[in-house]
Amino acid sequence: MKKTMIAVGMTAVLSFAQWGGGFGGPQGSGGVPDADKTADVNYVGDGKTYHTLDIYIPKQAKDSYPVVIHTYGSAWSSNNMKGSADLSTICAAYVKAGYAVVTPNHRAANDAKYPAQLHDIKAVVRFVRGNAAKYKFDTNFVAVSGFSSGGHLSSLTATTCGLKEGKSGSVTVDLVGDLGEFTSFSSCVDGAVLWSPPTDIYTMNPISMGGSGTMEGAFIGVEREGNKDKWMVASSPYYASDDDPPVILFHGTSDNVVNIEQSQELYDSLKHHNVVTEFVKVSGGSHGGDKMNSTENLNKAVAFLDKAREAKKAAVKPADSVVVADTSKNDSAVVDTSKKDTTVKDSTVKDTSLALPSRMVGAFDLEIHKNSLSVHGSTGTFRYTIVSVNGSRKLNGIFRKELDLSALPVGMYGIKVKSSSGVTNIIRFVRK
Numbered sequence: 001m002k003k004t005m006i007a008v009g010m011t012a013v014l015s016f017a018q019w020g021g022g023f024g025g026p027q028g029s030g031g032v033p034d035a036d037k038t039a040d041v042n043y044v045g046d047g048k049t050y051h052t053l054d055i056y057i058p059k060q061a062k063d064s065y066p067v068v069i070h071t072y073g074s075a076w077s078s079n080n081m082k083g084s085a086d087l088s089t090i091c092a093a094y095v096k097a098g099y100a101v102v103t104p105n106h107r108a109a110n111d112a113k114y115p116a117q118l119h120d121i122k123a124v125v126r127f128v129r130g131n132a133a134k135y136k137f138d139t140n141f142v143a144v145s146g147f148s149s150g151g152h153l154s155s156l157t158a159t160t161c162g163l164k165e166g167k168s169g170s171v172t173v174d175l176v177g178d179l180g181e182f183t184s185f186s187s188c189v190d191g192a193v194l195w196s197p198p199t200d201i202y203t204m205n206p207i208s209m210g211g212s213g214t215m216e217g218a219f220i221g222v223e224r225e226g227n228k229d230k231w232m233v234a235s236s237p238y239y240a241s242d243d244d245p246p247v248i249l250f251h252g253t254s255d256n257v258v259n260i261e262q263s264q265e266l267y268d269s270l271k272h273h274n275v276v277t278e279f280v281k282v283s284g285g286s287h288g289g290d291k292m293n294s295t296e297n298l299n300k301a302v303a304f305l306d307k308a309r310e311a312k313k314a315a316v317k318p319a320d321s322v323v324v325a326d327t328s329k330n331d332s333a334v335v336d337t338s339k340k341d342t343t344v345k346d347s348t349v350k351d352t353s354l355a356l357p358s359r360m361v362g363a364f365d366l367e368i369h370k371n372s373l374s375v376h377g378s379t380g381t382f383r384y385t386i387v388s389v390n391g392s393r394k395l396n397g398i399f400r401k402e403l404d405l406s407a408l409p410v411g412m413y414g415i416k417v418k419s420s421s422g423v424t425n426i427i428r429f430v431r432k
Helices: 010-018 087-096 116-130 149-159 215-220 228-232 261-272 295-315
Strands: 035-042 052-058 065-071 100-104 137-147 163-168 171-174 191-195 247-252 277-282 343-346 365-369 372-376 382-388 394-399 402-404 411-419 424-431
Touching: 052 087, 065 087, 065 116, 065 149, 065 295, 087 100, 087 137, 087 295, 100 116, 116 137, 116 149, 137 149, 137 295, 149 191, 163 228, 171 228, 191 295, 215 228, 247 261, 247 295, 261 277, 277 295, 365 424, 372 411
Parallel strands: 065 100, 065 137, 137 191, 163 343, 191 247, 247 277
Antiparallel strands: 035 052, 052 100, 163 171, 365 372, 372 402, 382 394, 382 411, 411 424
């Protein structure tokens, strides 16, 4: 892909932040109509403004609300723009459709270098899960959304689920972090809506900071020349795998800030791994603005989330006799996002998997460590049945990689696990 420098003066860069533009795109401010707002909640507990978020709950009363976490764009240069995070457009559409919306701040490049910003967004996901009862969040469906650099962080959140580390060559980064009090909860998500996102930092057209480097270099900590691995571990297409959640991308054909090939590259990588994904190319759309945030596109985004939510609901629908654990207290095994962040994926080589099937499922082993069941020797989706020895409790569901058993009451259980190819294994578990 052509790597052309886009010259942007420092004055212009500063103006981007002033009028709410990630990479210069307009986001606007205003408010979210028909929502009750809880402002400036610290999701880490450190008293820092860059670790605060706002919550918008639909005024229409319900027992609980599925959640969308929407992150502003700023070229990773602002740590306090949650009040300009597409509130009257994208966020308003989510709320109107019945979703609770969370808009977080995150650390800017001058606060900390990557992967600190990814750690922040994953801490927000865990905060949502840990506060389900308090804010009436339905944690059976938690999605991410973001514009520009916020879309970049959201793309990484979606594609690194289940991964503890990212590796390229000699460079290894922590993809999870340990921020906040809810580190035992999953930072996986159930869907993603990406608006004009940079995805492959290494191949994108970099944004000049007026002779003092690039916005991407400030974010990563080093410029691209001679630092390929450090840039690749911040690039979501290299992390795509067959168990990623559904992802929809919106990108303008006239976007001269983040080239449309950025969305195309992630879309192609997700399609290669059979992930449910859509790519909306907005004719004449620029970097943000009215064409991108048209009613048609907002409706498409909501419809995509609704479809993903219904598909997940159908996939984990229990049998008549099944008792489902309460996911507001923990990421129970009945949800797709019960994966733990323990696996290391090598993102060094992008294309070596092209000749291989995306899913290789066969015989596998089961292992229990503390209150977690893990699968070894196979990948993909697994269906489980948990039965207590006295027959009084039964759970069904699906999971990937690891299954959190901590929500089970004290007792002895038999767990049957079946792979998508029909291979079955059984293990005993004692909950103490």
